[in-house]
Structures are given as structure tokens and as C-alpha cells.
Amino acid sequence: MNPIAYQNKDITQKLSAEILKNKSLAVYGLPHIHIKDLLPTNLPAVEANELRLDNLFILEDDSLALIDYESSFSGKDIIKYVNYIARILKRYTKDNRLNMPKLHLIIIFSADISHVDPVALDIGCMKLCMEPAFLTDIPSEKIFRKIQKKIYLKESLTEEELLQMVILPLTVPGNTGKKEMIKNVVNLAGQLADDTQRIHSLAGILTFSDKIIDAEDANRIKEMIRMNKVTRLIFEEGMAQGRTELLREQILKKMATGKSAEEIADALEESPQNIQSIIDEIKQQIK
Numbered sequence: 001m002n003p004i005a006y007q008n009k010d011i012t013q014k015l016s017a018e019i020l021k022n023k024s025l026a027v028y029g030l031p032h033i034h035i036k037d038l039l040p041t042n043l044p045a046v047e048a049n050e051l052r053l054d055n056l057f058i059l060e061d062d063s064l065a066l067i068d069y070e071s072s073f074s075g076k077d078i079i080k081y082v083n084y085i086a087r088i089l090k091r092y093t094k095d096n097r098l099n100m101p102k103l104h105l106i107i108i109f110s111a112d113i114s115h116v117d118p119v120a121l122d123i124g125c126m127k128l129c130m131e132p133a134f135l136t137d138i139p140s141e142k143i144f145r146k147i148q149k150k151i152y153l154k155e156s157l158t159e160e161e162l163l164q165m166v167i168l169p170l171t172v173p174g175n176t177g178k179k180e181m182i183k184n185v186v187n188l189a190g191q192l193a194d195d196t197q198r199i200h201s202l203a204g205i206l207t208f209s210d211k212i213i214d215a216e217d218a219n220r221i222k223e224m225i226r227m228n229k230v231t232r233l234i235f236e237e238g239m240a241q242g243r244t245e246l247l248r249e250q251i252l253k254k255m256a257t258g259k260s261a262e263e264i265a266d267a268l269e270e271s272p273q274n275i276q277s278i279i280d281e282i283k284q285q286i287k
Helices: 012-019 073-092 140-152 159-171 175-190 195-208 213-228 227-256 261-268 272-285
Strands: 032-037 056-059 066-069 104-108 118-121 128-131 129-134
Touching: 012 159, 032 104, 056 104, 066 073, 066 129, 073 104, 073 118, 104 195, 104 227, 128 261, 129 261, 140 159, 159 175, 159 195, 175 195, 175 213, 195 213, 227 261
Parallel strands: 066 104, 104 129
Antiparallel strands: 032 056, 056 066, 118 128
């Protein structure tokens, strides 16, 4: 599996951040966290290597939240977050004075992890405490079926359902299950009738699942995001035209057997009015 280059995540990160703006994280088990906006991430470098921080938010009470997603957790991850926090501290230090609001470290753990000590580090002079959210108890299949039905009926998703959908891959244990769910939710997101929801959900899936997604699926999602509204409309018009032509062929065959409009409508599971309209057009053309 090839990792997604972080320098290529800027657009999807901004799009997926829109999903979380002005939202509560109650669907992830953190009802007390209310996000106001995404903060810019041009943090000053403290090391020679590039260390990017993509998920820094300002909350409703003007405190900050560093939000990340993990499917495994080790000492290396703890050091990673210590480095992130050091860079945030540097941003808020001016004239040798630290003027920084309260900072939350929020880690959303995939279904592979059911418990982590909230005190991630305590070395006497420094303590690192996090607010963990565990996705083990989320009913993945039930949520997927509910969202699938709404999208099939061309209904827009609620804010809660949109948040649930983008995190669904992390609610499934094991890499195989996660990858299968990624494919399923990407297919669902691509069928959303609401163009904004479609793009934001795809960007959210790519961002939330960046540590487990493979290059092929990542590239597919990026292409779907690039498919702008005009292109989508042209595509949908072409699909509709193709369906109409197929329907006309089926009607012609059944007209040749002497079936009435009502009988054809019943056989093709179409409205009688629609069938009669097409029959009238056909008759007009062959006069």
C-alpha cells in the first residue's frame, strides 16, 4: 500500500473540514466538543523534516482541538503528538510570552482499539492527556443500510448521517473489512444527489481513511472530486438519454405484440402516463 502524499491533501482537507464546521462530535461519542472552524496549519518548523498538522480546529468556546484518527497506537504516536503540540506552542509564543488557549487532544480510534489510557504520557515534568473516542460500538452495517436506502431514494443526508458515513471505514475491524467498507461508502457518496454533500463526503472519506486507504482507491476518489458539477450534469443527462432509448426499444417490442399502454406500463414497472407519452411520440414519428 502506497501512502497518500500529505502535500496532495490540501484540497481534500479543506473540503472535509467543511463537514465538521459548526458541528458537534456527538456521533463519535464526544457531545461536549463543538467545532467552530478549521485553523490554518502553517505551523513553524522546529525540525528539518516536514511535519504537517492538518486537523487543528477552533471550538465553540474558543479553545483549540487537535483531532486525529488512529487504527493503532504506540510510543511513536505519543512522540508525534508531543511534536505537534510543540509546534502549536511555538505559534502562540510571542516576545518570549506564551499566550495560548486551552488545547484538546482528541483521538478517534478505529474499531481495532477498544481502550487506551487517556493519560498517554506522564514523565513528571510533562503530562500528555487525550480525549479518546472509540468506534467499536458503532453499528456499521445498520448505519450503512440506512444511508444506502436514503441515497437510493435520492434524499439528502442529515448532518449526523454525513458525519457517520465518512467515518464508517474506521468502524469496521481489520484491514480487509476497512478496505471493503471504503469501496462501499465511496460508491454511495458518488451517488449523492446533493452535489455539495457528494464532494464533501468524498473528501471526508479520503481524509479520515488516509492511513488505511490504498493508492488506487485514493486516486479514484480524487478523480470523483475533480468531476465538477457541469461534468456531472452532462454525465447524468447522457445516462438519462440512454435509459430513455432503452425504454423506447422495450415499448416498441411490446406494442408489436398488441399490448396496451397500461399493460406495457405494468410489465416495465413505469407510470402509465410516462408510457403513454412515449407511445404518442412513437406514433407521431411513424405517421
